[in-house]
Amino acid sequence: MGFLGDFPILLVKIQDVNDMHIIYDVLKAHEFFRTKNIKVDLVILNLETNADEQYVKIEIENAILNEQRVYLKNVNGGIYLINEAEISKEDIDLLNFRSNLKINASLGKIETQLKDIEVDYIKSLSSIGMEKKVLNNMEEEKLEGIYEDLSSLKYYNEYGGFSTDGLEYHIKINKNNKIPTVWSMILANENFGTLVTQNLGGFTWSENSRLNRLTAWANAPITDIPSEIIYLKDIETGKSWSLSENINSQNQDYYLTYGFGYVKLKTLSNNLLQELEIFVPRKDSAKVNMLKIKNTIGNKRKIKLVYYIKPVLRRR
Helix, strand or coil: CCCCCCCCCEEECCCHHHHHHHHHHHHHHHHHHHHHCCCCCEEEEECCCCCCHHHHHHHHHHHHHCCCCCCHECCCCEEEEEEEECHHHHHHHHHHHCCCCCEEECCCCHHHHHHHHHHHHHHCCCCCCCCCHHHHCCCCCCCCCCCCCCCCEEEECEEEEEEECCCCEEEEECCEEECCCCCCEEEECCCEEEEEECCCCCCECCCCCCCCHHCCCCCCCCCCCCCEEEEEECCCCCEEEEHHHHHHHCCCEEEEECCCCEEEEEEEECEEEEEEEECCCCCCCCCCEEEEEEEEECCCCCCCCCCCEEEEEEEC
């Protein structure tokens, strides 16, 4: 279809020449993105059925000309005009699948369409972290007893505050006490680094955080989908859980400590006290996760530990 697909794709479908106002709006939006150095491929899919008259195609070409965007046609991060009649059904399916945002000119104002998309998106988030199958049908448990007094922290709010010496920031989260947006911290040396959130989300990179990611970055400030997850499983009971709060279904407290060059997490679940410390060595290209597990009951336990990553593969 003439473009690489390296950038996010804004797909606009149009069939009726009376909907040209949508094309003018997306052309202005595309120019706004460019002024903010946000590279987006604007793909206009012409659905016009009468191939002989080509009224819609002509109007789209005129709109690009009138908005002085001709120099952006068929360039990476630019504007692409595709006629549905000239490509295969497989290519259309691929384009629909790959597009990051789809606008249908026949559905009216873009603002209305975006609001509908937002409503559907919020509904889709309601079940994230609650899918029983992901964690082997583990039942909801009562909040287990781990408690740390955070009220004496400096500048304490309902989420956390600074230690008395000002060298650490402490946060407490659970299902009923979530911070409004992702809290993240960079741990890095000259050649290697990782971003860690309160849900143990983020990603890891080598040499360049944008060009050479080792694990994926969702960049989702609400869902904070992790690409590196520590799973634990009780072999005898079959119960599985994670140290990432946002993908667990059980209710428990998570205490996080952000210090200079490290992040610590402490939680109690399934009668196991779990303490995790994450850091990047000063010289080595490595991310270190030190996990300590303490059994709080007398029974002998057999625990399986799994470290999952979603790697980023690049062509060479």
